[in-house]
Amino acid sequence: MSAPRYARVDDAFVTALEAEIGAECVSRAPEALERHARDESDGLYFPPELVVQPRATEQVQALLRLCSERRVPVTPAGGRTGLSGGALCVHGGVALSLARMDRIVEIDERNFFCVVEAGVVTERLQEAVEARGLFYPPDPASRGSCTIGGNIAENAGGPRAVKYGVTADWVRGLACVLADGTLLRTGGKLRKDVTGYDLTHLIVGSEGTLAVVTRAWLRLTTRPTAFRTALVPFASAEAAVALVPAIAHAGLDPAAIEFMERAALEAACAQLGVRVGHDEAQAYLLIELDGTDEARLDREIERLGELCLERGALDVWLALEPGRRRELWALRRAMGEAVKRLSAYREEDTVVPRARLAEALAAVGRITARHGVRAITYGHAGDGNIHVNVLQGELDPERWATVSRTVSREIFEAIVALGGTITGEHGVGCVQKDNLPIALSRASLALQRRLKTAFDPGWILNPGKLFDPE
Amino acid sequence: MSAPRYARVDDAFVTALEAEIGAECVSRAPEALERHARDESDGLYFPPELVVQPRATEQVQALLRLCSERRVPVTPAGGRTGLSGGALCVHGGVALSLARMDRIVEIDERNFFCVVEAGVVTERLQEAVEARGLFYPPDPASRGSCTIGGNIAENAGGPRAVKYGVTADWVRGLACVLADGTLLRTGGKLRKDVTGYDLTHLIVGSEGTLAVVTRAWLRLTTRPTAFRTALVPFASAEAAVALVPAIAHAGLDPAAIEFMERAALEAACAQLGVRVGHDEAQAYLLIELDGTDEARLDREIERLGELCLERGALDVWLALEPGRRRELWALRRAMGEAVKRLSAYREEDTVVPRARLAEALAAVGRITARHGVRAITYGHAGDGNIHVNVLQGELDPERWATVSRTVSREIFEAIVALGGTITGEHGVGCVQKDNLPIALSRASLALQRRLKTAFDPGWILNPGKLFDPE
Numbered sequence: 027m028s029a030p031r032y033a034r035v036d037d038a039f040v041t042a043l044e045a046e047i048g049a050e051c052v053s054r055a056p057e058a059l060e061r062h063a064r065d066e067s068d069g070l071y072f073p074p075e076l077v078v079q080p081r082a083t084e085q086v087q088a089l090l091r092l093c094s095e096r097r098v099p100v101t102p103a104g105g106r107t108g109l110s111g112g113a114l115c116v117h118g119g120v121a122l123s124l125a126r127m128d129r130i131v132e133i134d135e136r137n138f139f140c141v142v143e144a145g146v147v148t149e150r151l152q153e154a155v156e157a158r159g160l161f162y163p164p165d166p167a168s169r170g171s172c173t174i175g176g177n178i179a180e181n182a183g184g185p186r187a188v189k190y191g192v193t194a195d196w197v198r199g200l201a202c203v204l205a206d207g208t209l210l211r212t213g214g215k216l217r218k219d220v221t222g223y224d225l226t227h228l229i230v231g232s233e234g235t236l237a238v239v240t241r242a243w244l245r246l247t248t249r250p251t252a253f254r255t256a257l258v259p260f261a262s263a264e265a266a267v268a269l270v271p272a273i274a275h276a277g278l279d280p281a282a283i284e285f286m287e288r289a290a291l292e293a294a295c296a297q298l299g300v301r302v303g304h305d306e307a308q309a310y311l312l313i314e315l316d317g318t319d320e321a322r323l324d325r326e327i328e329r330l331g332e333l334c335l336e337r338g339a340l341d342v343w344l345a346l347e348p349g350r351r352r353e354l355w356a357l358r359r360a361m362g363e364a365v366k367r368l369s370a371y372r373e374e375d376t377v378v379p380r381a382r383l384a385e386a387l388a389a390v391g392r393i394t395a396r397h398g399v400r401a402i403t404y405g406h407a408g409d410g411n412i413h414v415n416v417l418q419g420e421l422d423p424e425r426w427a428t429v430s431r432t433v434s435r436e437i438f439e440a441i442v443a444l445g446g447t448i449t450g451e452h453g454v455g456c457v458q459k460d461n462l463p464i465a466l467s468r469a470s471l472a473l474q475r476r477l478k479t480a481f482d483p484g485w486i487l488n489p490g491k492l493f494d495p496e
Numbered sequence: 497m498s499a500p501r502y503a504r505v506d507d508a509f510v511t512a513l514e515a516e517i518g519a520e521c522v523s524r525a526p527e528a529l530e531r532h533a534r535d536e537s538d539g540l541y542f543p544p545e546l547v548v549q550p551r552a553t554e555q556v557q558a559l560l561r562l563c564s565e566r567r568v569p570v571t572p573a574g575g576r577t578g579l580s581g582g583a584l585c586v587h588g589g590v591a592l593s594l595a596r597m598d599r600i601v602e603i604d605e606r607n608f609f610c611v612v613e614a615g616v617v618t619e620r621l622q623e624a625v626e627a628r629g630l631f632y633p634p635d636p637a638s639r640g641s642c643t644i645g646g647n648i649a650e651n652a653g654g655p656r657a658v659k660y661g662v663t664a665d666w667v668r669g670l671a672c673v674l675a676d677g678t679l680l681r682t683g684g685k686l687r688k689d690v691t692g693y694d695l696t697h698l699i700v701g702s703e704g705t706l707a708v709v710t711r712a713w714l715r716l717t718t719r720p721t722a723f724r725t726a727l728v729p730f731a732s733a734e735a736a737v738a739l740v741p742a743i744a745h746a747g748l749d750p751a752a753i754e755f756m757e758r759a760a761l762e763a764a765c766a767q768l769g770v771r772v773g774h775d776e777a778q779a780y781l782l783i784e785l786d787g788t789d790e791a792r793l794d795r796e797i798e799r800l801g802e803l804c805l806e807r808g809a810l811d812v813w814l815a816l817e818p819g820r821r822r823e824l825w826a827l828r829r830a831m832g833e834a835v836k837r838l839s840a841y842r843e844e845d846t847v848v849p850r851a852r853l854a855e856a857l858a859a860v861g862r863i864t865a866r867h868g869v870r871a872i873t874y875g876h877a878g879d880g881n882i883h884v885n886v887l888q889g890e891l892d893p894e895r896w897a898t899v900s901r902t903v904s905r906e907i908f909e910a911i912v913a914l915g916g917t918i919t920g921e922h923g924v925g926c927v928q929k930d931n932l933p934i935a936l937s938r939a940s941l942a943l944q945r946r947l948k949t950a951f952d953p954g955w956i957l958n959p960g961k962l963f964d965p966e
Contacts, residue, residue, distance in 0.1 A: 134849075138741075188687070194697075204943070210937070210939050214915050214916075215915055216916065216917060217847075217850065218879045218880070218920035219917050220650065220651045220701050220920060220921060221936065222924065222935075223706075223962075224664070224697055227694055228693060231693070231694055232693055248744070271608075275605075318747050322792060377687075379685035380687065408687075410687060445686075447684070447691045449689075449690050450686075451688055452690070454690070465692075466691065469674070470681070473674070474692055474695070476951075480943070480947050481943070
């Protein structure tokens with residue numbers, strides 16, 4: 027198909043919409059448009075023409091029916107904490123905020139399931155299920171403000187993915203609205219289901235381009251109650267990441283294996299005003315074991331500590347008190363913001379097979395050196411998922427625009443050559459759209475466009491993300 | 497689209513195909529056609545017109561190109577152990593056997609991954625990775641003869657799914673051939689990947705209707721080396737299944753929680769010529785804990801045993817010797833064949849939220865009693881996935897044909913009303929196609945047909961399975 031031409035939001039559209047769903051859900055107020063013009067991606071600004079904040083699925087259906095008829099683009103938005111511009115209206119149209127659909131519908135303790143609306147803030151859900159002795163593991167850094175709907179759209183990860191998997195691993199059913207307003211239900215409180223195609227997991231991670239998720243059926247597990255957390259300094263980044271396969275071979279199954287290079291930890295320490303670090307360390311691993319059996323964790327952390335020291339760690343610092351553990355995680359979570367304060371930057375969300383992390387870091391070092399820029403790296407080493415933050419530093423904006431694009435492309439080419447890919451948990455959105463052909467073949471992209479058309483023939487759902495029509 | 501008209505396999509087609517891929521891969525011999533006319537589904541017989549057994553992906557591509565051009569249907573086949581007719585050529589055409597593409601391409605110990613061709617027999621892969629201290633968990637009952645390609649097509653499960661998940665949870669990348677002969681690569685040795693739509697998991701479980709999988713990238717884990725296995729008799733099926741949520745709430749995470757009613761165990765005992773059973777028991781759970789830490793397993797099996805007795809188990813029999821453990825699992829695996837020997841039957845692969853198993857079994861009892869037939873049930877209680885075998889018994893074939901269809905439909909309606917679905921691991925194939933609308937809405941089926949068309953515009957891949965074009 028050729029590039030779609032979209033209609034603008036005009037008074038007639040607003041009048042028709044308000045008649046359908048009520049005026050209180052619809053806003054053209056400048057502050058509402060402004061608030062929905064940005065997410066956490068650096069330097070993007072796309073104000074919508076209209077903000078719609080429904081309270082019920084039926085209102086989402088009415089909105090999409092109208093938008094389909096009139097060819098008005100719709101971009102679903104959750105907490106707007108995304109890093110790839112997924113919630114931004116790059117073609118204008120309607121920002122569809124799911125924020126008011128924020129009910130925890132059910133916590134089913136007998137089946138280890140919960141049912142939630144898309145707008146529930148992730149941390150709120152976690153606290154609610156933990157209060158009942160249950161556990162919803164996915165923990166993106168933004169969990170205090172991101173939503174389950176956004177997590178589903180981007181297939182969010184986080185540190186605990188190394189043990190517990192990503193959002194997709196916990197989603198077992200969806201209620202969503204298709205582009206023409208049709209309601210689609212998939213899955214349910216089921217641990218096995220091969221009844222037809224797995225639409226659930228096609229929609230998870232589809233960045234709001236296939237359907238608007240309004241409700242989710244999420245699997246839960248038992249809440250871990252005991253933790254052993256260690257910060258482990260290494261003389262080199264290579265030595266740090268070399269430990270990752272060794273941990274797995276030792277039969278240890280940490281809930282997190284986070285990598286941070288020296289500069290990343292220093293930036294976070296400066297931001298939070300704390301002092302943590304080893305004089306000779308160039309990199310650190312933050313490793314956490316969790317479970318319910320204190321004695322077992324004691325044995326495991328001892329084995330882990332020995333393994334680290336055998337493999338060249340400079341030291342092993344255990345967070346023996348809960349306050350210390352919280353501090354280490356606060357540092358880890360502050361890292362993104364802290365690096366951002368050092369300089370404007372471009373963040374790349376690389377993934378490689380985890381035994382190839384050292385090669386990936388070396389490639390990043392070579393490429394940035396060649397272009398005279400600096401990168402700060404940290405991330406989820408246990409999953410081979412490293413965030414590479416290329417800093418603008420002293421470069422003028424024009425030169426930065428060129429250099430950062432080139433550096434990103436070269437990094438992605440090196441990562442893909444190592445068997446990796448260009449995004450592990452942030453999504454493609456509009457930020458990585460131009461780099462998608464580095465990772466995916468023409469055949470794959472052509473097929474994905476056909477799937478998009480099968481869901482959304484008018485390409486009205488979140489246009490400008492992932493790929494454009496050919 | 498309207499129902500496609502398919503071409504027959506004629507001499508010109510065979511000549512053209514042999515010129516492309518060589519005559520040694522192509523057979524019209526009656527014994528080859530006959531061999532591919534059946535799988536393990538009861539009473540189905542669909543001989544293909546041609547059997548093709550390629551050795552390389554390029555040959556699969558050439559075949560599909562030709563079949564697309566000439567509108568000849570192609571049905572991929574693995575070990576032909578399926579229970580829903582997935583590998584049968586219900587519209588004639590080509591049986592595409594992947595049996596000769598059976599290389600274990602790589603076992604990557606550092607990354608905990610393997611790369612295998614579609615025709616590798618599951619058990620052979622398991623043995624190969626276990627010899628290196630690694631583990632590929634999915635274990636369908638047919639693992640001695642089923643193939644990884646077939647497991648992927650059907651998203652096969654097995655007893656260990658309750659702890660380790662199903663096939664989909666271990667597949668991270670695919671090489672497959674689209675209907676027009678295009679090669680598609682998805683994923684890789686990656687633990688996280690949100691680069692575009694998740695084609696991998698759309699193709700897993702699609703029953704060979706979307707693409708022909710030729711190679712898979714499979715995640716591995718650490719091999720468990722210690723096991724504690726218990727057979728637990730109960731006075732009623734309700735008491736047995738009521739234990740399932742209690743085990744999870746106790747924080748225990750067994751590798752298997754299998755349910756079998758008295759008649760199922762008796763049939764298996766008769767088949768294998770062993771005596772196992774409790775006079776007062778109407779049902780049993782077969783529970784296995786696994787891990788690497790013997791002391792921990794000792795503590796856990798003790799807690800599990802206490803829990804069973806508190807919850808009304810008649811006894812707890814531990815399989816203290818490896819030989820005893822093997823015997824219990826041999827009984828469990830013989831169950832399907834053993835029940836088959838009692839009578840012709842129709843097997844339904846029901847799933848419900850696992851805390852609703854008692855209601856599901858009660859519904860099955862009511863429905864079969866009302867129609868004067870008998871059902872024997874067993875299966876994966878930990879996943880809420882129970883196989884319901886409705887026996888023909890003394891009914892004449894004509895009456896059986898009507899009654900079995902009615903009983904199946906009523907059972908599925910009851911299961912869906914409990915929040916369940918009509919197949920957990922066997923697939924829809926041609927066996928459950930007519931029942932699909934009980935579980936899926938018109939909107940879902942319409943969307944799935946559009947996805948099918950986006951992959952395979954001529955509907956040449958495994959036609960007659962899942963659903964027909966409208």
